[in-house]
Amino acid sequence: MQLTNAEIKLIRSLSEKKYRDKLSLFVVEGEKMLGEALASGYEPVSIWRRDMIGDAAMARISSLSSPSPVLAVLRKKETLPDTAAPGLYLALDGVRDPGNMGTIIRTADWFGVKAVFASPDSVELYNPKVIQSTMGSLFRCNFAYTDIPGLCRNFRSGGREVYGTFLDGDDIYSTPLSSDALIVMGNESHGISDACAAGVSRRILIPKAAGSAAESLNVAVATAVCLSQFCRPK
Numbered sequence: 001m002q003l004t005n006a007e008i009k010l011i012r013s014l015s016e017k018k019y020r021d022k023l024s025l026f027v028v029e030g031e032k033m034l035g036e037a038l039a040s041g042y043e044p045v046s047i048w049r050r051d052m053i054g055d056a057a058m059a060r061i062s063s064l065s066s067p068s069p070v071l072a073v074l075r076k077k078e079t080l081p082d083t084a085a086p087g088l089y090l091a092l093d094g095v096r097d098p099g100n101m102g103t104i105i106r107t108a109d110w111f112g113v114k115a116v117f118a119s120p121d122s123v124e125l126y127n128p129k130v131i132q133s134t135m136g137s138l139f140r141c142n143f144a145y146t147d148i149p150g151l152c153r154n155f156r157s158g159g160r161e162v163y164g165t166f167l168d169g170d171d172i173y174s175t176p177l178s179s180d181a182l183i184v185m186g187n188e189s190h191g192i193s194d195a196c197a198a199g200v201s202r203r204i205l206i207p208k209a210a211g212s213a214a215e216s217l218n219v220a221v222a223t224a225v226c227l228s229q230f231c232r233p234k
Contacts, residue, residue: 002053002057003053003057003060003061007046008060008061010023010073011027011048011061011071011073012061014027014073015027015063015128017127020076020124020126024075025045025074025075025076026073026076026126026131027063027071027072027073027074027131028072028074028131029062029063029064029067029068029071029072029132030068030069030070031070032136033131033132033135033136034047034070034072035136036136036140037072037074037136037139039139041077042074042077042139043074043075043077044072044074044075045072045073045074046072046073047070047071047072047073048061048070048071048072049069049070050067050068050069050070051069055067058071063128076126079142079143080144081114081115081116081117081142081143082115083114083115083151083154085114086179086180087112087113087179087180088111088112088113088114088179088183088230088231089113089114089115089116089117089155089181089182089183090104090108090113090115090116090117090182090183090185090223090227091116091117091118091119091148091152091182091183091184091185091196092104092116092119092122092185093119093122093148093184093186093187093192093193093196094119094122094187094190094193095118095122095123095185095186095187095188095219096121096122096123096187096188097123097219098123098127098129098130099129099133100188100218100219100220101118101122101123101127101130101133102129102130102131102132102133102134102135102138103133103134104116104185104219104220104223105130105133105134105137105138105143106133106135106137107220107223107224107227108137108141108223108227109134109137109141110137110227111227111230111231112231113227115141115143115144116142116143116144117143117144117145117146117148117151118143118144118145118148119145119146119147119148120145120146122145125138125143125145148184148195148199151199152182152184152198152199152200155181155182156199156201160178160180160181160182161178161180161181161182161201162181162182162200162201163177163182163183163184163200163202163203163204164184164185164186164196164197164200164202164203165184165185165186165191165192165203165205165222165226166192166197166200166203166204166205167205168203168205169202169204170202170203170204170205171204171205171207172204172205172206172207172225172226172229173207173229175202177229177230179230179231179234181230183223183226183230184196184199184200185222185223185226186219188218188219204226206222206226
């Protein structure tokens with residue numbers, strides 16, 4: 001089987017967000033990732049295997065330094081998370097780094113988070129670096145972009161807690177934590193925005209060790225610490 005120039009051009013164009021948006025398509029690479037996507041109901045548009053098209057052709061369409069044995073073009077799938085079910089939900093306020101976003105989604109999958117919401121200015125879910133960082137968790141995650149301040153108001157109007165991490169918050173290790181709540185995590189440089197902070201009902205802090213000179217935690221690491229605490233057996 002031989003790739004046509006048009007097929008190569010299409011696949012390579014999907015490295016750019018504007019074409020992923022325009023065509024509602026994205027690329028995954030690797031047997032595990034493709035298997036996860038197909039098992040989750042993502043529709044394949046084309047699947048290319050290295051043993052079918054050759055090493056040189058796979059290198060031309062792959063975004064990886066070491067091309068994987070398989071690459072697929074998949075159609076995007078819209079998810080509409082429902083917040084009615086009790087449980088933990090995660091809100092990302094301006095998370096811009098693809099590696100952080102992917103790691104957070106993978107962590108949320110591990111801890112059984114019901115859904116992950118992100119502000120519109122957060123990094124795109126189908127960014128290739130996000131996809132690779134999730135290690136397949138993307139395909140199991142309920143995810144949507146939404147107005148985070150409005151989401152906070154909806155949770156609070158339903159009598160549910162909205163937690164956010166702040167330097168003046170209460171120690172997360174000694175604060176009673178609800179297992180039915182929204183947890184807001186902020187931007188890598190600026191933290192939680194004022195608009196989202198206004199919707200937080202409980203301000204929490206991950207304390208650092210005495211004498212530590214570190215200014216902050218990476219947002220993906222902070223998310224993992226928070227979820228670990230919220231999910232501890234009561």
